[in-house]
Amino acid sequence: MNTLTDRYLAATLRSVPTQRREEIATELRASIEDMIEGRTDGGTDPATAERAVLTELGNPDLLAARYADRRLQLIGPTYxxxxxxxxxxxxxxxxxxxxxxxxxxxxxxxxxxxxxxxxxxxxxxxxxxxxxxxxxxxxxxxxxxxxxxxxxxxxxxLPDAPVRRGIPLADTIASVIMLVLTIAYALVQHYHSWVEGDDGANIPVLDPALWSFWLPALIAVLVASVVFEIVKYRTGRWTWRLFGVKALLNLAFAVPLAWLAAADRLLNPALGERLSWLAEAENRESLGLAIALGTAAIVVWDLIDTARKTRQQTAA
Incomplete structure (x- = not known):
């Protein structure tokens, strides 16, 4: 149900301390029901009585401030x-x-x-x-x-009472921020990677040769992932279709990245001029293998966690 009383309670409780919400909700709902009953006993229509009672109680933000003993004095209660x-x-x-x-x-x-x-x-x-x-x-x-x-x-x-979402807004914002930062770094590092050669010139971290295909392709997958995060949030809960799309996007990014790292094609060979330990082929191979294994582990764990959430939310 999403009655006026439910909406009024939701609007009031969002501004009171979390530990007191249940107590205040019980008390306020009982008071509203008693006041409505008093009016209906006098012959008033229930819907009209409910509206009149809530109007009499007034703005839920002001009522919440009284329950929380919070003084609205930054500007003053009037404004x-x-x-x-x-x-x-x-x-x-x-x-x-x-x-x-x-x-x-x-x-x-x-x-x-x-x-x-x-x-x-x-x-x-x-x-x-x-x-x-x-x-x-x-x-x-x-x-x-x-x-x-x-x-x-x-x-x-009164706003609608909030619907419990299986995908929190905070998680979506965090995911989008991480994706945007990754895209930004892939672009920025080509011009300013904070690694300079002996002549002071910038040395990109990623191999510039990747711009011919792989970097644009990986950035396109990241952009698609940003769109996916927004669509996922608007859907409100995980579905197996969304899980399938996420799995495809994860694999479309992780498989090429892991392959490039393992084949020693991800990092710029010129880094060896500045970072001497990367000049040795064995060290580059070890780093590439570590990146590939780390990427695979992250993707597998993410898909397992997403599958668990999807199963829980589709079964609910």
Whole structure:
């Protein structure tokens, strides 16, 4: 069920301490049911009574603050929730937009991937400025007692009660970040690998010859994996079809990587000029074998863990 009462409880409990949620949920649901029963005993329709009771209880965020004994005093209780909602909205896209624009401008001026740093700095500066000036604005409004007509809260604003997902958002974000960082490093290391030759020139970690086919192909698989992570999260749970797609993507990346490493075609031979121990063929072979075995072990473990999750969630 996803009744107004369920939605009201969910909206209230998300802002209270975890250890008190069960106690508060039981108490609040009982109070709501008693109040609804009192109205229905007087002849009021149950649906109308429920809406009237929840409207009387008011904004669930304010009720949660009272249950948690939390004072909303950063701005003041009158404007705090509006300030917080607007702050989240502005921070959700403006810093990222500014950072992207700065990065593109820096790249067009010939700085290449070196423009990522200024873009990140610009995004952080914009975020700080937004938080500061928005807070100052609301503080001035409150302290000058300026009359602001705020919209009244109604039960129609209640969000749907959260559905238990088999794929947490945090896991998806972590996976996407790791994939994006891997793609970024594969590109960046060709221009700035932090390994320099005796003449100060950059020495890529990966063999530049791989750009003829293998590196673009592996990057394409990683991009497809990012798309897969998003689709997987939107699906909400593991299915055997998703497991099959993940297995194909894992193998499409791991098999070529392991083969290139074992065949001593993954790392740049020029690394031996700077790292003397890589100049010996035996050491390169040992490192390549270690990379291949490590890649295989990670893929096998990941597929076993994914199969276990898929079996649990399809059986539920």
């Amino acid at each position: 705090y929730l509006v300030w917080l909602r607007l702050l989240k909205l502005l921070l959700s896209f403006i810093p990222a937009l500014v950072g992207t624009i700065v990065t593109i401008v820096e790249a067009t001026e010939g700085k290449g991937f070196g423009g990522i740093g200024p873009g990140i700095v610009a995004a952080m500066q914009v975020a700080v400025q937004i938080a500061f000036w928005l807070t100052v604005t609301f503080a001035v409004i409150e302290r000058t007692q300026t009359t602001v007509d705020l919209p009244e809260w109604t039960v129609d604003q």
